[in-house]
Amino acid sequence: MWFDSWGDIARVLLVGSAAYATLIVVLRLSGKRTLSQLNAFDFVVTVAIGSTLATILLSSDVSWSEGLAALALLVGLQLVVALVSSRWPRARSVVSAQPVVLVRDGALRRDAIARNRLTETEVEQAVRSSGSGDLASIAAVVLETNGTLSVIPREKYGDGSAMGSMRDRDAADET
Secondary structure: OOOOOHHHHHHHHHHHHHHHHHHHHHHHHHOHHHHOOOOHHHHHHHHHHHHHHHHHHHOOOOOHHHHHHHHHHHHHHHHHHHHHHHHOHHHHHHHOOOOEEEEEOOEEOHHHHHHOOOOHHHHHHHHHHOOOOOHHHEEEEEEOOOOOEEEEEHHHOOOOHHHOOHHHHHHHHHO
């Protein structure tokens, strides 16, 4: 249908403006972590917030106050999960994956690649995208908690302190 009524359009404009302003306020109050997409859980919350906003805008069955409650619930739960997972490592492991080394000192770690359902071609593509054509010039490729591949050239590896606990897990995997 092309047109229902001016009342429906006015509702979308009024409720949409109020919902947008409310979303901005709620996101500012909740902090940067709410939309950070540091891991898959954060991404799902971001999509859910967008879907909720769309529902508030387009569904006349959902009032602005119901939409506000839904947005506040999602953001509040995100804050609780972020607080709990930042304080307790076991809770963190439930909502976020650990980073994984896929290339170490220019060598593909085929077991880690397969375990994470990637292909060697995808890892090689990440290396090429970083501007390198030679695996030997790569100190590490890391599958991050958000699913991205970080490529670290040998000349930028430094002391490896950014690898954190992956160095210990990596050494344990090799024994």
